[in-house]
Structures are given as C-alpha cells and as structure tokens.
Amino acid sequence: MASSKKQYLLYMVQTHPNFRRAELESLADMFGIEVDFCDYDEGSPFCVVELESDEQAQQWIRRSVLTKAVFEFWGRGTTLEEMHEAIRAHPTFEQRKEQFKHSSFKFEFENYRGGKKKDMATKVKQIETFRYVGFEGKIDMKSPEQTYTLIEEYEAPTGKTPAATPLSYLFGRLVQVSDRASMDVYDLKKRPYKGTTSFEAELSLVSANIAQVKPGTLMYDPFAGTGSFLTAGGHYGALVLGSDIDGRMIRGKGANADIGSNFKYYHEASQFLDVLTMDFTHNSLRSDLVIDTILCDPPYGIRESIKVLGAKDPERFAGKENLIIDGEKAFLRKDYIPTKKPYSLDALLDDLLAYSAERLPLGGRLAFWMPTANDENVETIIPLHQNLELKYDCVQEFNKWSRRLLVYINRGDGYNGPTNGGVQRSPSNFRERYFNHFTK
Numbered sequence: 001m002a003s004s005k006k007q008y009l010l011y012m013v014q015t016h017p018n019f020r021r022a023e024l025e026s027l028a029d030m031f032g033i034e035v036d037f038c039d040y041d042e043g044s045p046f047c048v049v050e051l052e053s054d055e056q057a058q059q060w061i062r063r064s065v066l067t068k069a070v071f072e073f074w075g076r077g078t079t080l081e082e083m084h085e086a087i088r089a090h091p092t093f094e095q096r097k098e099q100f101k102h103s104s105f106k107f108e109f110e111n112y113r114g115g116k117k118k119d120m121a122t123k124v125k126q127i128e129t130f131r132y133v134g135f136e137g138k139i140d141m142k143s144p145e146q147t148y149t150l151i152e153e154y155e156a157p158t159g160k161t162p163a164a165t166p167l168s169y170l171f172g173r174l175v176q177v178s179d180r181a182s183m184d185v186y187d188l189k190k191r192p193y194k195g196t197t198s199f200e201a202e203l204s205l206v207s208a209n210i211a212q213v214k215p216g217t218l219m220y221d222p223f224a225g226t227g228s229f230l231t232a233g234g235h236y237g238a239l240v241l242g243s244d245i246d247g248r249m250i251r252g253k254g255a256n257a258d259i260g261s262n263f264k265y266y267h268e269a270s271q272f273l274d275v276l277t278m279d280f281t282h283n284s285l286r287s288d289l290v291i292d293t294i295l296c297d298p299p300y301g302i303r304e305s306i307k308v309l310g311a312k313d314p315e316r317f318a319g320k321e322n323l324i325i326d327g328e329k330a331f332l333r334k335d336y337i338p339t340k341k342p343y344s345l346d347a348l349l350d351d352l353l354a355y356s357a358e359r360l361p362l363g364g365r366l367a368f369w370m371p372t373a374n375d376e377n378v379e380t381i382i383p384l385h386q387n388l389e390l391k392y393d394c395v396q397e398f399n400k401w402s403r404r405l406l407v408y409i410n411r412g413d414g415y416n417g418p419t420n421g422g423v424q425r426s427p428s429n430f431r432e433r434y435f436n437h438f439t440k
C-alpha cells in the first residue's frame with residue numbers, strides 16, 4: 001500500500017550539529033511522531049522527512065531551536081529548470097496546485113552559504129518562472145495565507161569570495177517556523193538578573209528540548225545559580241523549582257534582580273514555583289515527590305572548588321553542632337554560615353544520578369552538563385547508573401576543553417544497565433588543569 005505520508009523539508013542551522021539530531025529526535029519522541037532520518041546528514045542544513053500532515057510538522061518544529069523552519073517539500077534541482085521539472089513531476093503536484101490556487105501568498109528567498117542579496121528585478125524574474133503553478137491568490141507581503149520559499153545552496157566560500165552559482169535549488173511551502181526567535185527574547189544581554197554562571201539562551205533552550213520538558217510538569221534544577229535552565233523550562237511550560245547551596249544566588253541582587261523577577265520580565269511568572277537555598281547532597285525535597293525532569297549545570301569546580309555541607313575535620317567540629325549564641329541555637333540564626341567540606345565532582349554526579357533514579361518517573365529524563373579536558377591520552381568516563389539509560393552525549397568543543405550535555409532516561413529497577421563499577425573517573429583535578437591551560 002502506498003504511504004499516505006508527505007515529504008517535508010527541514011532547514012536546520014549549522015551551529016551545534018552535535019545537538020541537532022538529538023533535539024529533533026527528542027521532540028519527535030515527545031509528540032509521538034515517527035520519523036525516519038535516513039536522509040539526515042550532519043554536514044548539511046537540509047533533510048527531507050516523511051510526515052503525516054502539516055499539523056504534525058507544526059507540532060514538531062514549533063519548539064525546535066536548531067531548525068529554522070519546516071516546509072512542505074515541492075522539489076529540488078541542481079539548476080532552476082531541473083528544480084521546476086522535479087516540482088511538476090511530483091505525484092501530488094496537480095492536487096497542490098488546486099489546494100492553494102486561491103490562497104494569498106508571498107515568496108521568500110534564502111541563500112545558504114553565500115550568494116548575493118537579490119534585487120527586486122531578480123526576485124520578480126525568479127517568481128515568474130513559477131507561472132505554470134498558477135497562483136491566482138493575491139500577493140500579500142504582511143500576512144499571506146501561504147509563504148513559498150526558494151532556497152539556493154552554495155558551495156562554501158573560498159576566502160572572502162562567495163561562490164557565484166548555486167549548487168542546488170530547493171523549493172517548498174512554509175509550514176512552520178521554529179522557536180529560534182526565542183534566542184533573542186532570552187538573550188542574556190537583555191536579562192535583568194544574570195551572573196558569571198548564567199548559561200547562554202540557545203543551548204539552554206536546546207537542553208530543555210532534549211530533556212523533553214513538557215507543559216504542566218515539574219522541572220527541577222538542583223544547581224540553579226541564576227536560573228538559566230529554570231527560565232528555559234518555564235518557557236516550555238513546565239512548573240519550575242530550583243535550589244542552590246549559595247544563598248546569594250537565590251537572594252539575587254535586590255528588588256527586580258532575582259530569578260523570580262526574570263520570570264515576571266518574561267511574563268511567565270505562573271511557571272515559577274520557587275527557589276531555595278539548599279545543599280543538593282542534603283536534599284530536603286519530600287522523598288516521594290515525583291520530579292518529571294531534572295535539568296542542570298552542576299558546579300565544574302572551576303570558579304571555586306566543590307563543597308557540600310559538613311565538617312572537613314569532624315573531630316574538631318564535634319560538640320559544636322548545638323552551639324548557642326545569645327540564647328539562640330547558632331544554626332537557626334540568620335547570619336549563620338554553615339561549615340562546608342570539599343567534595344569531588346564524581347561523587348556529586350553519582351549523587352545526581354542516584355537521586356534522579358529515585359525521583360524521576362519511568363521514561364523521565366535527567367540532562368546535565370559536564371566538562372572534560374580534550375587530552376588525547378585521557379579517556380573520558382561518563383557517569384552511569386544501572387537504572388538510567390544514557391541516551392545522548394552531545395559535545396560542545398572549545399579549544400582545550402569541552403563540555404557535554406549528558407541525557408539519561410529513567411528505565412527503573414529492572415533495567416540493569418552498565419555502571420562505572422567503582423572506576424576512578426577524574427584522576428586529575430579539572431579546576432587546577434583549567435587554570436594551568438591544560439598544560440599539566
């Protein structure tokens with residue numbers, strides 16, 4: 001039986017190619033959309049996929065950040081003529097012509113990797129080559145019912161000279177633009193409350209997509225800092241809760257400069273549950289609280305070494321737990337600064353995995369960022385937990401180090417996945433090595 005599916009063209013960005021497919025797959029899975037990625041090529045911004053309907057394409061791409069738009073795919077060719085032949089030869093061409101004959105419309109022109117900006121005369125000339133389609137609706141540049149896009153793909157420019165002739169022409173009817181515009185809305189430059197740890201907008205939104213943050217569910221960031229991931233989660237409709245060991249992060253920088261006020265600024269205050277000052281390793285959230293998604297950026301130990309509540313030297317601290325100052329228990333006073341002890345990143349990440357295995361529902365996702373040095377001779381060991389399936393390991397490379405978004409799915413007790421089996425994972429201190437420019 002012939003497939004009732006239609007062809008759609010994805011036009012993706014070429015930044016973070018590593019994360020692109022993970023985002024598309026995660027969103028498709030979240031909406032129960034089956035997609036065959038056989039045409040997917042990490043080196044290309046184009047991918048043709050088969051989908052049931054425009055509605056399905058809209059639902060899928062509306063949230064994507066690493067896609068620009070999805071089009072009903074009409075045809076492709078190495079020359080304009082060849083592309084027109086492909087459009088005419090398409091089995092549903094006559095049907096398409098009829099369906100949109102009377103719709104108001106406009107044409108848009110995109111160049112991938114070069115080409116000159118087209119003047120009006122060239123645009124009109126190109127539009128005229130589509131005469132055979134028989135568009136009878138009126139041209140409406142502001143709010144057309146249909147937008148047709150001609151994309152020209154060029155060879156990579158040599159030096160500063162862009163290639164003169166396109167490698168290929170692609171044509172389609174716009175079905176949905178992506179959520180890329182949100183990168184501008186959530187741009188850190190415009191955010192009222194931010195700090196040195198704030199995470200950039202693009203990859204925090206992408207992280208929330210790969211983590212499958214869903215509207216009306218509970219998302220938790222145990223290392224909330226200035227709340228970048230809470231903001232991204234709130235944007236996708238989750239109810240967000242955060243905590244951080246550093247009360248200064250939670251208190252913010254005065255009126256209208258804290259995490260809650262960022263939510264007001266984005267008109268998303270109803271998504272913000274709360275943030276609390278808390279050491280993750282002494283977690284006070286109810287143990288039977290189901291957390292749908294955990295998304296975070298744990299301390300890398302770069303700016304300051306990793307510390308948790310506790311006494312470095314328990315013997316010296318013994319007996320001081322209940323110290324009384326001015327008739328009040330010291331730890332109940334507002335100015336009390338609890339003692340902290342050093343902790344390792346490995347141990348903290350193990351705690352995060354164990355916590356997630358306990359709190360996430362089956363199928364729930366944990367996503368977090370982990371730094372690694374790019375040494376050829378040091379194997380990167382990814383933390384593992386027997387109940388969690390490691391679904392994605394998306395790497396963002398910098399010069400001498402990289403960070404990776406690790407995404408796990410809770411598969412429950414019966415899963416019995418691989419573990420690290422007591423392997424020492426970070427033999428050398430990342431913080432020291434970062435400041436020594438990875439020369440040691």
Ligand SMILES: C[S@@+](CC[C@H](N)C(=O)[O-])C[C@H]1O[C@@H](n2cnc3c(N)ncnc32)[C@H](O)[C@@H]1O
Binds near residue numbers: 225
């Ligand atoms: C890399 S930053 C996260 C930044 C955050 N994504 C933001 O948007 O600002 C890590 C955060 O973890 C916090 N932290 C460190 N140790 C912690 C612990 N044991 N429990 C909770 N938070 C901790 C730090 O205070 C810091 O704010």
